[in-house]
Structures are given as C-alpha cells and as structure tokens.
Amino acid sequence: MTDSTKITAEADPLIDGPVLAQGVDEEPVERNRRLFAGGPLIFIATFATLYAAFHMLALNGVSIRSWTGVNLPYLPQFPMETWNFRIVHISGALALGFLLFAARLFRDEDAPATPLLSKAGYLLLIPVAIALWTVVSFILLVNSGDLPQMSGLATWAAFPGTEIYQREITWFGIPLLIATGGAIALGWFENAPRKGFATSDVVLALCAVLVALYLIPIYSTAARNSVGTSFVPIGVAFAATAGTALILELTRRVAGLALVIITGVFLVYTFTAHLLPGILAVQTPYDWKRFFGFVYTDAGILGPTTAVSSTYIILFIIFAAFLQASKVGDYFVNFAFAAAGRARGGPAKVAIFASGLMGMINGTSAGNVVATGSLTIPLMKKVGYHKKTAGAIEAAASTGGQIMPPIMGAGAFIMAEITGIPYTDIAIAAIIPAVLYFASIYFMVDLEAAKLGMRGMRDDELPVLKKMLRQVYLFIPIIILIAALFMGYSVIRAGTLATVAAVVVSWLTPHRMNIASILKAFELAGIMSIQIIAVCACAGIIVGVISLTGVGARFSSMLLGIAEASQLLALFFAMCIAILLGMGMPTTAAYAVAASVVAPGLVNLGIPPLTAHFFVFYFAVVSAITPPVALASYAAAGISGANPMETSVASFKIGISAFVVPFMFFYNSAILMDGTWFEIIRATITALIGVFLLSAGVQGWFIGSRAAWFIRAALVVAALFMIAGSWTTDAIGLVAVVAIYFVQKLFQPPADAGFDVRGAD
Numbered sequence: 001m002t003d004s005t006k007i008t009a010e011a012d013p014l015i016d017g018p019v020l021a022q023g024v025d026e027e028p029v030e031r032n033r034r035l036f037a038g039g040p041l042i043f044i045a046t047f048a049t050l051y052a053a054f055h056m057l058a059l060n061g062v063s064i065r066s067w068t069g070v071n072l073p074y075l076p077q078f079p080m081e082t083w084n085f086r087i088v089h090i091s092g093a094l095a096l097g098f099l100l101f102a103a104r105l106f107r108d109e110d111a112p113a114t115p116l117l118s119k120a121g122y123l124l125l126i127p128v129a130i131a132l133w134t135v136v137s138f139i140l141l142v143n144s145g146d147l148p149q150m151s152g153l154a155t156w157a158a159f160p161g162t163e164i165y166q167r168e169i170t171w172f173g174i175p176l177l178i179a180t181g182g183a184i185a186l187g188w189f190e191n192a193p194r195k196g197f198a199t200s201d202v203v204l205a206l207c208a209v210l211v212a213l214y215l216i217p218i219y220s221t222a223a224r225n226s227v228g229t230s231f232v233p234i235g236v237a238f239a240a241t242a243g244t245a246l247i248l249e250l251t252r253r254v255a256g257l258a259l260v261i262i263t264g265v266f267l268v269y270t271f272t273a274h275l276l277p278g279i280l281a282v283q284t285p286y287d288w289k290r291f292f293g294f295v296y297t298d299a300g301i302l303g304p305t306t307a308v309s310s311t312y313i314i315l316f317i318i319f320a321a322f323l324q325a326s327k328v329g330d331y332f333v334n335f336a337f338a339a340a341g342r343a344r345g346g347p348a349k350v351a352i353f354a355s356g357l358m359g360m361i362n363g364t365s366a367g368n369v370v371a372t373g374s375l376t377i378p379l380m381k382k383v384g385y386h387k388k389t390a391g392a393i394e395a396a397a398s399t400g401g402q403i404m405p406p407i408m409g410a411g412a413f414i415m416a417e418i419t420g421i422p423y424t425d426i427a428i429a430a431i432i433p434a435v436l437y438f439a440s441i442y443f444m445v446d447l448e449a450a451k452l453g454m455r456g457m458r459d460d461e462l463p464v465l466k467k468m469l470r471q472v473y474l475f476i477p478i479i480i481l482i483a484a485l486f487m488g489y490s491v492i493r494a495g496t497l498a499t500v501a502a503v504v505v506s507w508l509t510p511h512r513m514n515i516a517s518i519l520k521a522f523e524l525a526g527i528m529s530i531q532i533i534a535v536c537a538c539a540g541i542i543v544g545v546i547s548l549t550g551v552g553a554r555f556s557s558m559l560l561g562i563a564e565a566s567q568l569l570a571l572f573f574a575m576c577i578a579i580l581l582g583m584g585m586p587t588t589a590a591y592a593v594a595a596s597v598v599a600p601g602l603v604n605l606g607i608p609p610l611t612a613h614f615f616v617f618y619f620a621v622v623s624a625i626t627p628p629v630a631l632a633s634y635a636a637a638g639i640s641g642a643n644p645m646e647t648s649v650a651s652f653k654i655g656i657s658a659f660v661v662p663f664m665f666f667y668n669s670a671i672l673m674d675g676t677w678f679e680i681i682r683a684t685i686t687a688l689i690g691v692f693l694l695s696a697g698v699q700g701w702f703i704g705s706r707a708a709w710f711i712r713a714a715l716v717v718a719a720l721f722m723i724a725g726s727w728t729t730d731a732i733g734l735v736a737v738v739a740i741y742f743v744q745k746l747f748q749p750p751a752d753a754g755f756d757v758r759g760a761d
Contacts, residue, residue, distance in 0.1 A: 048526030089310040091212035093533035095205040103187030117190040121199025127175030134171040173238030232293030240296035251538040254531040258584025279554040300544020309536035312413035321525035326506035332357040338465040345449025346456040347379035355397035365624040365632035368398035391640035392650035395632040411591040429672040440657030443695035477501040539589035556601035582623030590620035625651040690722030708749040
C-alpha cells in the first residue's frame with residue numbers, strides 16, 4: 001500500500017504558517033488495485049457511486065420509485081426485506097471488489113498479458129450464461145403463482161427426484177461452481193493490463209451477481225424456513241458454496257491470508273468435529289448441503305457482522321468519505337501539530353493526538369497508521385526516536401483510534417448488534433478506558449523523550465495554533481454526530497445528519513463540495529467499503545460455524561470450570577483466546593469472532609454483558625500490536641524501515657497498559673461509568689496514577705532520572721495496587737509511591753549497568 005501524504009512548506013489556504021500535512025485525505029492505492037482509464041474508469045466510478053448511494057437511500061427509507069416518480073416494477077422499494085438487503089449488500093461489494101482488486105500484486109511494470117488465458121476465461125462465460133438462464137427461469141416460476149402456497153408463501157418443491165431438483169443441480173449448481181472455481185484458479189495465472197479488466201475477475205463478478213439473483217427469490221418462498229436443515233433446496237447449498245468461496249477469495253485480495261486461513265481452519269473443523277476429542281467434539285457429522293444451507297443465513301454470513309456492515313459501518317464510511325472530500329483529515333493532523341508539536345518529543349505526541357482524531361473517521365488500525373504515520377514517523381525519527389520506536393508509537397496510537405468514541409472503528413456497532421445494548425451506552429462506557437489508553441501512551445512517549453533529552457518542534461516548524469482555531473468549525477460534523485446520538489436520534493439518522501453537515505461546513509473552506517465532489521465522495525465510499533464488507537462477511541462464516549457446532553457454548557463451560565479454581569485465571573485464559581483469535585485479523589472480524597467464542601463464557605461467569613464484551617473488544621483491538629502477528633505494527637514498520645518483529649515488540653511495550661485496562665473495569669465497573677459520580681471520578685484519578693506508575697516502571701524513568709531495577713519493579717507493583725480500585729489497594733499503592741519517591745530522591749540508587757538510554761541506531 002502506498003500513501004500520498006507529504007511534508008511540505010507550501011502555503012495552504014487554511015493555515016497561516018508552514019504546512020506539515022497535505023494529502024492525509026487522499027486515497028491510498030493498494031499494490032493489487034487496478035488503475036482504470038477511459039471507459040472502464042467511468043464504469044467503475046459509476047458502479048461505486050451507485051453502490052454507496054443505494055445504501056444511503058435504503059438506510060434512510062427513501063423509495064427510488066416515489067422519489068423519482070417513475071413507476072417501474074423493478075425499482076427497489078425501501079425499506080427492503082432484511083435478508084434481501086444484506087444479500088445485495090454483499091453481492092455488490094463482491095462484484096465491485098473483483099473488478100477493482102487483482103488476484104496478484106502488480107509489479108512496477110505490468111507483466112506481459114496472457115491472451116491465451118484470457119480466452120480461457122471467455123470459455124467460463126458459458127457456464128455463467130447457463131446458470132443465468134436457469135436463474136431467470138426460476139425467478140419467472142416463483143413469480144408465476146403456479147407454485148403451491150404455504151402460510152402465504154410459495155413453496156419451492158424441489159425435492160430429490162423432481163425435475164426442478166435436477167435442474168438446480170445440472171443447469172445451475174454445477175455451472176456456477178465450475179465458473180467460480182475456474183475463475184478463482186485462473187486469476188492466479190492470468191495477467192491483464194492494470195488499466196483494464198481481467199476476464200477471470202469479470203467472471204467472478206458475474207458469479208457474485210448470480211448468487212444474489214438466485215437467493216433473493218428463493219428466500220422469498222417458504223424454502224427460507226428450511227435453511228440449516230437437510231430439507232434446504234439443493235440450489236441454495238450450491239449458491240452458498242459459491243458465495244462462500246467468493247467471499248474467501250475477495251478477503252484474500254483485500255485483507256491478506258490470515259483471516260482466510262483462520263476461516264479455513266473453522267471450515268475444516270465443521271466437517272471433522274465428529275472425529276475430535278474433548279470440547280471440540282460434536283455428536284454427528286454435518287453434511288455439505290446442511291452446512292452451506294446454514295452458513296448463508298442470519299446465523300452466519302447474513303448475521304450480525306453483515307447486519308452491521310450493511311448499516312452502521314457503510315454509513316460511517318460514507319461519512320468519512322465526505323470528510324475526506326472536504327479535507328478535514330489534513331486539518332485534524334495540522335491541528336494536532338499546532339496543539340502538541342511544541343512538547344518534548346513533539347511528533348510522537350502529535351501521533352497520539354492525530355491518531356485519536358483520525359480514528360474517529362478511520363475504520364482500521366492499519367489504515368490509521370498509513371494515513372498519519374507517513375507524516376509522523378519520519379518526523380519522530382528526525383527528532384531522535386529510534387526507527388522501531390517511531391513505528392511502534394504510531395502503531396500503538398493508531399490502534400487506540402479503534403476504542404475512541406464516538407465512532408470507535410466498527411467494533412462498537414457490532415457490540416451493540418450482538419448485545420442489544422444501545423450504542424450511546426457503549427460510547428459513554430468507552431470514554432474512561434479510551435482516556436486511560438491514550439494517557440498511558442502519552443506517558444510512555446513523554447518518558448522516552450525525557451530519557452533521550454529530546455526537544456519539541458520550533459514555532460517556525462508548526463502551524464499557528466491561533467490561526468488553526470479559526471477553522472475549528474471543521475469539527476462541527478463530529479459535534480453534530482455526538483449531539484444527535486445523545487439527543488436520542490438513531491445511529492443512522494445521526495450519521496446522515498453528520499454527513500450533510502460535512503457538505504455544509506465545506507462551503508466555509510476553499511474545498512467547497514459541489515455535485516461533482518459529492519458524487520466523488522460516494523464513489524470513494526463505495527471503494528473504501530469493500531475491505532470491511534469482505535472482512536465482515538468472512539467473519540460471518542466463522543460465526544456460522546460456531547453457531548452450528550456449538551463450540552462457543554463448550555468454551556463457556558470450560559471457562560466456568562476454570563473459574564471454579566480462579567476467576568482471574570479464567571479471565572487470563574479468555575484474554576489469550578481473544579488475542580489469538582484476533583492475530584492477523586482486522587479489528588471488526590477479530591471482535592466478531594472473539595465475541596462468539598469468549599464473551600458468552602464471561603457472561604456465564606456472572607460478568608455483566610457490557611463488561612464482558614468490552615473485555616473481549618479491548619483484546620481484539622490490541623491484537624493489532626501483539627506479536628507475532630501485529631497488523632498495525634507491520635504497517636508502521638513498512639513506513640519506518642524498521643524490522644517488523646522488533647516494531648511489534650516495541651508497540652506491545654508502549655501499549656502495555658491496554659492489557660491491564662480490561663482487568664481494571666472488571667474489578668471496578670466505575671471505569672465503565674457504572675457507579676456514582678464520586679466513584680467514577682475516584683476510579684479515574686487512581687487509574688490515571690496507576691498507568692503513570694506503570695509507564696514509569698516499564699520505561700525505567702522516575703522523577704527526572706533513571707531508575708534501578710528494584711525501583712522499576714516497585715513502581716509496577718504500586719501501579720497494580722492503584723489500578724485494582726478498592727480503598728485498601730489505593731491506600732497501599734499511595735504509601736508505596738511515597739516510599740519509592742523518597743528512596744529515589746534521597747538515595748539515588750544507580751540504574752542498571754546495561755541500561756542504554758538511547759538504544760541502538
């Protein structure tokens with residue numbers, strides 16, 4: 001992935017002074033993404049624009065038929081039926097994604113085209129045409145009124161031995177699987193110019209549309225009641241198999257192999273679980289037809305993850321795209337430089353501030369790293385941070401953007417969907433943990449800067465804060481979003497109002513949004529949504545496996561058994577599972593999977609659902625900076641030039657307080673705003689003191705000098721007492737801090753002989 005963010009001194013209309021951020025809002029171009037021109041560009045831009053605009057209209061209940069006054073029978077009427085809407089949501093993202101993202105990375109120079117393989121791809125259009133013809137005939141049959149009725153729904157009587165059953169296999173299922181499998185395999189070998197379509201990708205896009213064209217009319221019949229059973233129509237099993245393969249392939253293209261491999265393990269588990277021992281075992285094996293008939297329902301792919309991606313997530317992606325179109329991201333980063341750049345180690349503190357702001361509009365930790373890190377990491381290196389430390393600071397700060405209210409990436413929306421807890425309650429509960437996380441990172445980088453004797457940035461290197469404050473109105477869309485949520489508006493209505501506000505606010509800047517830029521924002525949103533939709537659908541496969549096999553319930557029983565010996569041990573075990581499941585996954589998928597496996601067990605321990613899910617959510621988020629597979633750290637290492645593993649270890653160290661915070665709100669629910677105001681304030685103050693002491697102990701720097709090993713150990717112990725939350729532990733912690741202070745001040749014990757303040761270059 002590349003990014004166009006640059007450091008420059010050119011004048012900017014919004015800032016009177018040097019410009020430190022330009023291009024933060026520009027769209028990064030992935031190395032396997034096609035760069036179209038001419039007709040293909042117009043087609044893709046139109047497709048992406050209509051796809052995003054369709055969601056905005058659908059979510060706000062706008063009927064195209066009544067809005068345009070055109071009474072065509074095939075124009076959609078909103079609100080759409082839930083399953084149909086989600087099927088269209090996934091199908092559109094798959095079709096757009098396959099046309100945009102190639103199966104392999106493009107080299108600097110395009111490899112020679114492979115016309116012979118492209119012609120082989122044309123042959124795959126034959127089974128596509130056969131399957132399409134069959135689907136059209138099925139649609140006409142369903143709409144004919146000739147099928148028998150059951151409870152007001154047509155009955156899809158496609159039992160073994162019937163003519164329809166055989167047609168589903170011979171003329172739909174087999175051609176669809178041939179086209180899907182053949183195009184996926186062909187994509188590995190076919191070379192097409194980067195500015196044009198690959199034949200195999202066109203076939204895959206058509207297959208994605210075919211899956212939707214079949215499932216929507218079939219699911220509108222009584223056959224929908226049979227999904228997940230042995231009576232599911234054979235065509236549904238074929239369509240679901242092809243749909244699952246398409247989701248896995250697109251996920252590989254846009255999110256890498258990690259999530260695909262984990263999903264593959266769960267798929268293999270489904271068909272081998274009856275052979276396994278212990279809690280992994282199931283009584284009877286699952287056949288192919290039943291499983292795939294089950295997985296493409298609201299218990300799997302069409303379940304909570306897609307419910308959220310098709311509503312809240314895509315809405316806020318549209319909101320983020322409108323903010324990007326009005327150049328708000330540039331302003332956020334420059335505002336962060338003006339506010340925090342003068343502090344010692346200024347660029348590191350800017351990274352914390354800017355990543356918190358950008359995290360509100362950026363859905364992924366790695367995406368946040370790319371957006372702000374290409375600017376902050378070189379500047380951190382310039383003022384004296386080691387390259388691995390610079391990358392680690394950006395990774396840890398960007399990861400924190402996923403827990404920063406009000407948007408909190410996408411995981412909070414899934415939490416609201418799964419638990420039924422209002423989103424506003426979740427956002428309020430997240431405030432203090434987010435403050436603690438960013439405060440701990442601030443303490444870590446400040447102490448690091450103190451050790452290295454760093455300076456802040458000069459005034460002539462920074463935007464003028466007074467001038468920046470004159471553009472503070474650019475925060476209005478965020479303020480409207482927060483205000484609308486807490487005034488009781490739905491998340492969809494609040495997000496829509498904030499999006500409209502972004503357009504209006506842009507009229508006060510040189511980057512005024514007109515019809516062309518609004519359409520461009522919708523196009524950008526359609527493209528930006530592909531990765532998160534693919535990831536959510538892929539996570540839905542895992543959720544479906546967990547739901548069908550009941551393995552999550554068995555893990556819950558295991559946690560209960562461990563808790564009988566030690567509740568802390570059960571929590572530690574749950575933490576490890578959540579981190580392991582989240583390694584290599586985007587935050588959304590990591591939380592969705594961990595919530596299905598771990599959270600029910602914590603709730604069964606008697607932990608309140610909000611606390612249990614926040615516990616899981618936090619560790620799913622910090623898996624992005626946990627070795628050995630740390631996506632945010634790897635993205636930062638790519639910018640800093642440091643070793644990825646060293647960067648992930650350093651980011652783990654910098655974000656170490658995040659591994660303590662979940663235990664804090666387990667033992668003291670006031671951290672999640674559950675208690676009286678006095679309890680909440682006391683818990684916040686003592687927790688802040690605790691994370692400061694923990695940071696001092698980890699960094700080995702206390703009251704202006706290096707600390708000996710036993711002082712560092714004592715600081716960590718005192719921090720844990722302060723974090724625990726009771727009056728007794730707080731008192732013990734305070735007494736310990738006073739004792740440590742006097743020992744350090746009066747005796748000044750020498751630091752470790754091997755302690756190197758500056759580290760290796």
